[in-house]
Amino acid sequence: MIGEKLYHKKMKNGLNVYVxxxxxxxxxxxxFATHYGSIDNKFxxxxxxxxxxxxxxxxxxxxxxxxxxxxxxxxxxxxxxxASANAYTNYTYTAYLFSCTSRFEExxxxxxxxxQRPYFTKENVEKEKGIIEQELRMYQDDPHWSVLHxxxxxxxxxxxxxxxxxxxxxxxxxxxxxxxxxxxETFYHPENMVLFIVGDFDVIRVFELVEKNISKRxxxxxxxxxxxYPEESKEINQKKVTKRMSxxxxxxxxxxKDNNNGFRGRDLFKKIVTxxxxxxxxxxxxxxxxxxxxxxxxxxxNFDFDYEGNVDYGFAIIGTPTRDPDKLHAKLLEGxxxxxxxxxxxxxxxxxxxxxxxxxxxxxxxxxxISMLFVGNYFKQINVLDFIEVLGEITFEDVEKRFxxxxxxxxxxCSVIEPISTKS
Amino acid sequence: xEKIFTKKVLDNGINVYLLPTDKFKTTNIKVFIYQNLExxxxxxxxFLPFILRRxxxxxxxxxxxxxxxxxxxxxxxxxxxxxxxEQHILQFRLDLVNSNFLPDNVNLLEEGLDVLKEMILNPLTxxxxxxxxxxxxxxxxxxxxxxxxxxxxxxxxxxxCFQEMCKGERFSLYKYGRLEDIDELDAxxxxxxxxxxxxxxxxDIYVTGKLDEEQTYRxxxxxxxxxxxxxxxxxxxxxxxxxxxxxEVIEKHEISQGKISLGLRTYTTYGDDxxxxxxxxxxxxxxxxxxxLFQNVREKASLAxxxxxxxxxxxxxxxISSGIEFKNYKKALDIIKEQLNDVKRGSITEQExxxxxxxxxxxLKETADSPGALISFYQDGAIIGKQExxxxxxxxxxxxxxxxxxRVSEKITLDTIYFLTNKGVEFS
Numbered sequence: 023m024i025g026e027k028l029y030h031k032k033m034k035n036g037l038n039v040y041v042x043x044x045x046x047x048x049x050x051x052x053x054f055a056t057h058y059g060s061i062d063n064k065f066x067x068x069x070x071x072x073x074x075x076x077x078x079x080x081x082x083x084x085x086x087x088x089x090x091x092x093x094x095x096x097x098x099x100x101x102x103x104x105a106s107a108n109a110y111t112n113y114t115y116t117a118y119l120f121s122c123t124s125r126f127e128e129x130x131x132x133x134x135x136x137x138q139r140p141y142f143t144k145e146n147v148e149k150e151k152g153i154i155e156q157e158l159r160m161y162q163d164d165p166h167w168s169v170l171h172x173x174x175x176x177x178x179x180x181x182x183x184x185x186x187x188x189x190x191x192x193x194x195x196x197x198x199x200x201x202x203x204x205x206x207e208t209f210y211h212p213e214n215m216v217l218f219i220v221g222d223f224d225v226i227r228v229f230e231l232v233e234k235n236i237s238k239r240x241x242x243x244x245x246x247x248x249x250x251y252p253e254e255s256k257e258i259n260q261k262k263v264t265k266r267m268s269x270x271x272x273x274x275x276x277x278x279k280d281n282n283n284g285f286r287g288r289d290l291f292k293k294i295v296t297x298x299x300x301x302x303x304x305x306x307x308x309x310x311x312x313x314x315x316x317x318x319x320x321x322x323x324n325f326d327f328d329y330e331g332n333v334d335y336g337f338a339i340i341g342t343p344t345r346d347p348d349k350l351h352a353k354l355l356e357g358x359x360x361x362x363x364x365x366x367x368x369x370x371x372x373x374x375x376x377x378x379x380x381x382x383x384x385x386x387x388x389x390x391x392i393s394m395l396f397v398g399n400y401f402k403q404i405n406v407l408d409f410i411e412v413l414g415e416i417t418f419e420d421v422e423k424r425f426x427x428x429x430x431x432x433x434x435x436c437s438v439i440e441p442i443s444t445k446s
Numbered sequence: 447x448e449k450i451f452t453k454k455v456l457d458n459g460i461n462v463y464l465l466p467t468d469k470f471k472t473t474n475i476k477v478f479i480y481q482n483l484e485x486x487x488x489x490x491x492x493f494l495p496f497i498l499r500r501x502x503x504x505x506x507x508x509x510x511x512x513x514x515x516x517x518x519x520x521x522x523x524x525x526x527x528x529x530x531x532e533q534h535i536l537q538f539r540l541d542l543v544n545s546n547f548l549p550d551n552v553n554l555l556e557e558g559l560d561v562l563k564e565m566i567l568n569p570l571t572x573x574x575x576x577x578x579x580x581x582x583x584x585x586x587x588x589x590x591x592x593x594x595x596x597x598x599x600x601x602x603x604x605x606x607c608f609q610e611m612c613k614g615e616r617f618s619l620y621k622y623g624r625l626e627d628i629d630e631l632d633a634x635x636x637x638x639x640x641x642x643x644x645x646x647x648x649x650d651i652y653v654t655g656k657l658d659e660e661q662t663y664r665x666x667x668x669x670x671x672x673x674x675x676x677x678x679x680x681x682x683x684x685x686x687x688x689x690x691x692x693x694e695v696i697e698k699h700e701i702s703q704g705k706i707s708l709g710l711r712t713y714t715t716y717g718d719d720x721x722x723x724x725x726x727x728x729x730x731x732x733x734x735x736x737x738x739l740f741q742n743v744r745e746k747a748s749l750a751x752x753x754x755x756x757x758x759x760x761x762x763x764x765x766i767s768s769g770i771e772f773k774n775y776k777k778a779l780d781i782i783k784e785q786l787n788d789v790k791r792g793s794i795t796e797q798e799x800x801x802x803x804x805x806x807x808x809x810l811k812e813t814a815d816s817p818g819a820l821i822s823f824y825q826d827g828a829i830i831g832k833q834e835x836x837x838x839x840x841x842x843x844x845x846x847x848x849x850x851x852x853r854v855s856e857k858i859t860l861d862t863i864y865f866l867t868n869k870g871v872e873f874s
Contacts, residue, residue, distance in 0.1 A: 153750070164598075
């Protein structure tokens with residue numbers, strides 16, 4: 023129905039390559055990603071026995087440093103080829119990407135080459151600390167970032183999701199060449215990575231190019247990486263957290279800790295989509311609750327919600343600027359309580375499903391969106407192209423069940439940013 | 447061959463731009479109503495997207511509208527204002543999923559146009575004015591919206607820089623208006639103002655996606671063919687303002703990172719032949735990782751995470767923006783000025799020149815892959831009366847040489863340095 027065809031090939035050294043053909047697009051886009059994110063800061067290096075604990079923010083630091091090569095910065099090489107390159111690190115994976123409208127094959131080789139060619143020196147590692155410090159400070163001034171960071175620290179007691187992806191100004195000082203190489207050797211192996219390519223090109227040729235590039239590197243099969251995460255309890259860490267910042271008005275994030283975890287693949291996908299339908303039905307712009315809060319002058323169009331579901335953690339967030347955080351918090355809980363007593367409307371459910379379908383299809387206009395969606399879900403063993411099928415399997419009862427499971431007030435926290443002073 | 451929008455004009459003077467394509471999953475419609483950016487109008491115009499999205503006679507509550515859009519498979523409707531030079535533009539947007547991806551191949555185009563028609567031509571009113579209840583709610587929301595600029599410090603530092611730089615010029619007005627005008631907004635007066643805009647001001651409708659040109663034009667004529675007066679011409683944007691002395695503005699708040707903005711006048715706009723050279727100059731200076739600012743401020747001196755320069759093509763002003771440690775203000779400023787001077791002197795390497803050219807051409811080609819970017823590209827051309835395709839644009843970028851960059855850069859004049867810093871930080 024979506025009219026997209028996905029091609030897949032597993033290379034000899036274990037790399038999974040996926041190609042999506044988008045006819046008529048000028049842009050070509052490739053993402054090379056590793057299943058290694060900010061939460062992976064304690065692990066056993068294959069072949070060793072003792073766990074290694076690394077400084078917070080090292081996955082993100084490594085991402086920055088891979089762009090440096092013996093002969094200079096890789097950005098310049100992409101610029102020479104007319105491409106724009108970028109990378110991002112999040113909780114569970116790190117992705118390197120480029121987009122271009124010409125010389126695609128050279129760019130693809132460049133992407134594969136630089137990610138497979140670490141070059142860390144004492145000097146270039148030290149230099150990066152100044153740049154990353156400014157990146158962290160930029161986020162510190164962002165109220166949306168701060169309110170989320172504080173929320174996760176409140177929802178989770180031990181799980182490293184409570185740590186900032188970039189680490190702290192202090193933690194990054196501890197990063198050195200040797201540890202960077204250890205992390206690199208552990209996580210940047212084709213078996214732990216994925217390559218996703220999208221655009222209008224000859225699919226067979228693309229597979230051949232990748233095969234040729236990867237096979238010359240003689241990777242040895244690598245043992246399993248043992249990732250060590252602390253045992254997180256069901257309980258939240260704290261109910262409420264408030265921080266003062268230079269902002270024009272208060273900002274609130276209310277989070278619900280999902281304690282039904284351990285799924286992957288299609289089961290996890292179904293849980294995620296069910297959660298999204300649920301949140302839209304309860305809090306979307308078509309819901310009763312949204313307009314009640316709007317009429318009470320507690321929210322506006324900036325009101326937003328999201329569900330983040332991964333294998334061993336999950337949470338729903340409702341976020342908004344508001345004139346009165348306490349009142350909003352109370353009214354939201356009241357709204358949720360209301361649905362504990364009264365059942366959902368079937369009409370709302372059907373309408374929401376139509377909307378979610380449309381939103382998914384619309385997303386396929388953008389190569390960036392498709393790539394993010396694909397890679398983000400890949401490491402959860404989810405194929406996003408199954409969306410319409412999974413949506414079809416979800417029933418009204420699934421949504422009702424999910425409501426009691428996810429939006430349990432016993433496991434929720436409230437994070438607030440308050441203005442420092444009234445600013446005119 | 448590149449497909450371009452065909453322009454037709456309705457009997458009432460509304461311009462219709464259509465571009466059929468099967469490339470996208472959606473059909474995208476945008477309606478623009480143009481107004482002068484003006485002290486006494488800015489807040490009125492800015493308020494319109496807020497009140498107009500609340501309801502119409504067919505959808506008397508916003509919730510009803512939203513439910514209808516859900517049923518149209520998540521059609522997304524939005525209203526906003528844009529600022530291009532000293533023009534203030536009211537925008538309505540509707541994105542619809544194409545029939546071939548939907549069950550039973552339902553075609554949503556006509557229903558979508560009906561929604562737009564309702565929201566634009568039939569807004570909810572009572573006693574000759576916008577519905578009072580919504581009007582009062584949205585006044586508060588606009589007020590907070592204006593104040594919330596402060597919450598995004600990078601944007602705030604850019605906007606504040608232009609405000610200081612263009613004091614007294616219409617360009618200094620924030621596109622969401624002025625706080626002090628909000629109290630005085632009146633539901634009847636504003637409705638009259640809006641009706642007048644519909645009758646007199648220039649209006650464009652853009653549609654791209656899965657459509658039949660003839661049929662779509664007919665549908666638009668049917669829905670938007672209302673009677674209008676002869677079109678009002680908008681004022682030109684003021685470009686040639688001399689800089690007498692460089693202004694330095696320091697503003698202090700409790701923050702973690704300093705934000706520096708430099709506002710410059712280029713005296714070159716999209717209408718000029720030299721615009722392409724200016725775009726190249728700005729690209730060499732701060733248009734990405736290959737640029738002088740990125741290389742020198744970030745990579746060599748390790749002073750910043752982000753730094754860029756950008757041109758506003760209708761006013762011909764340029765901004766340089768970066769986030770730095772408070773104490774590095776002077777140091778960063780020196781390096782930035784040095785890079786600008788290098789561009790002016792034509793001290794540009796082959797790599798900087800070609801890297802910039804390729805990067806601009808790449809983003810131009812990418813324009814054709816996004817319905818929104820495509821509409822925006824052709825709209826910009828239409829605003830200055832230039833009929834230019836993406837290929838034409840690329841062709842002109844291809845011909846820019848260092849001597850052109852030097853010539854156009856010589857005119858670039860620093861006007862204002864704005865620094866957002868922390869309370870308690872002293873300057874020597």
